[in-house]
Amino acid sequence: MKKVYTRPKTMKEAHFHYCPGCGHGIINRLLMEVIDEMGLRESAICVAPAGCGMLVYNYFDIDTLESAHGRGAAVATGIKRVRPGNLVFSYQGDGDLAAIGTAEGFHAANRGEPITVIFVNNGVYGMTGGQMAPTTLTEQVTTTTPNGRNPILAGHPVRICEVFSMLDGTAYLERVTVNKPAAVIKAKKAIKKAFQCQLDGKGFSLVEILSPCPTNWKMGPVEACRWIDEVMTKQFPLGVVKEVS
Amino acid sequence: MSGNAALGEAAVLSGCTCYFGYPITPQNELTEYMAKRMGELGRVFIQSESEIAAINMVLGASVAGARAMTSSSSPGMSLKQEGISYLAADELPAVVVDMVRGGPGMGNISPAQSDYLQATRGGGHGDYKTIVLAPGSVQELTEVVPLAFDLADQYRNPVVILGDGMLGQMMEPVSFDNIKPPKQYTKDYTLTGAKGRPSRMVRSLLFDTKEEEEHNWKLVRKYQRMEQNEVRYETFLTDDAEMVVIAYGIGARIVKGAIKRLRQENMKVGMVRPITVWPFPAAILQELAKTVHDFFVFEMSAGQMIEDVKLALAGKGRIHFYGRPGGIIPTPVELYRIIGRHYYMAARRKEQ
Amino acid sequence: MTTKTIFSGFGGQGVLSMGFTLANAAMLEGRYVTYLPSYGVEVRGGTANCTVVVSDEEIASPVASEPEFVVAMNQPSFNRFQNILQSGGLMCVNASLVNTASVRSDIEVLSIPTSELAEKLGTIKVANMIMLGSLIRASNIISFDAMIKNLAELLGEGKSKLIKLNKEALETGFTYVKE
CATH class of the missing domain: 3.40.50.920 (Rossmann fold)
Structure with a gap:
């Protein structure tokens, strides 16, 4: 029988703790595939977040530090300045990067730190039980917006890629999703490009990944994937937002 | 030389290769001194966007194996406490300077000693301690700074230098002859890329409650060793x-x-x-x-x-x-x- | 022997540099010395002051509770610091700006018309150095001759043009007291 798929070499043999239908598992695997394919296992240093992605160090067989909530880009800055030859990336959720860690992410981007941020946007605080995130859509129901997000009271969904694109330090920003096979292949390409951008010393790179959270969206996995296409991408259009040649 | 400048030079001579800081009176001369000196020496200097960012840059530099330092004054120290707690939990060395001013709140830039409890009780959340050195003169700063870096590396724990506005601002004649070239420490915990070795992780989240308690006991035993061996007066x-x-x-x-x-x-x-x-x-x-x-x-x-x-x-x-x-x-x-x-x-x- | 001096005046009158120059001159003489400036918002255009302690033994405190000497370059400084001067202490006053009618009776006052003397040298900027010259003459905190000899080192590189002017200013202040 022909083997068509195998666990990436740099993925530890552990069971994911993610909920059924969650996008983190796919994103974790993509990252390790890219690191394998680019031969970066011995160079990569990952900064893990607080949030659903916090346990990536149980899955990634690379050097990993778990940072305080929101501080990933600052920690990654410290690491990269000491070890400019290594591939340094942070893995951050929407609460982590777009709320509590906005300042750290924004200023790392503005300084053009040659690091990569993998920004997982699922529109809610997953780990804490589905509260409103800065990226929660208008009228979306969460545990802290029981009547739907009202922009007058709770503000508007934050478009990180577009905000960061205004900063001169950013070199590569792309928004992708992982809700269907074709999208997964595109997401992988984006991650590869972002890492290459870092290796080439071009500046700050970020891949925003729209990721399904069926548990907190109160949807089935298939419905969640469809919702990304039909609703979420209207607010967060896919594609390259900025690419400096 | 002013206390702030002397502190900066002592840090440079002690092998501090990374400095991260955010402006706040009365320690700005230290940040400015480091901006100049670290640049001359090709070492790392970043004026960060906040004290929170600065302490987390220190954490990143420390986990990457560097001797890293940040400095601030009372209101800024409150912001750094999160990072200091993580440094202690992750068992990472760092030197944090606090040139205390009058509080609470914005207070006043005049010297004070009103952050003693914050400094000596850990300061942030959790059951942790930091060694706190309180020099009394500009010359003593030059003894305390290399000591702070050594103790931080020896115990893998943040060390706080507790000064105040007056110590930072006053000038006294100072000699750096006492500072020896920095000692080398074996660092088997740093993240350098998993080259020819298993991958490492540095973390303070321990889901397993038994593991969490054992980690905390380990820290407690370390603090007991400090209490036995590091008292100075x-x-x-x-x-x-x-x-x-x-x-x-x-x-x-x-x-x-x-x-x-x-x-x-x-x-x-x-x-x-x-x-x-x-x-x-x-x-x-x-x-x-x-x-x-x-x-x-x-x-x-x-x-x-x-x-x-x-x-x-x-x-x-x-x-x-x-x-x-x-x-x-x-x-x-x-x-x-x-x-x-x-x-x-x-x-x-x-x-x- | 320990002498404590407070220099005070408006920000911009060269008050801190007066103290700094004295402290450095004392250091070059091999004396113990501390220099404690006021800092922060206080020195942004408002009043400035600094304390210089010069001693033959280790200095306990850089804070002067009862200084032997006070230099007051403006009226608010005169009012504020005459109260903490030691009984029998000396107050060096910038006569160009300060009215000393309200002075304590148990202290000595030395009035120097620094602005007028400085203008004779061509620039008001050296009023502080004139005052410093007068203070050293009246107080003997440090050796004037040694200070003049070390002036290049005291003022730092790049200020060689100014050395002659500062020397003249110091000497003007010094000899004004002599007369």
């Missing part, structure tokens, strides 16, 4: 003293001035000056309590170190106190009058 005219003043940092300088006057009038007053305010020099106070009955605590706060003195003396002797919270700097003459009055009253009580 200076005694001044304690041999024949009938009253012993306990004061630290710049406060101790003012007391020294007062004691010189008191001695001219044959009042037998001495001083214990903690150089490490954590671990606190409790044993020497217990020793002195065998012969001395009266202890006088002076702080530029409403009374924080006095808690440690009370714990150290455990009910022995009598504790006198004079403190002024941030704002006006007390003068040697003021202390001479107050200590003198307490000394006189204590002597009279003895006669009765």
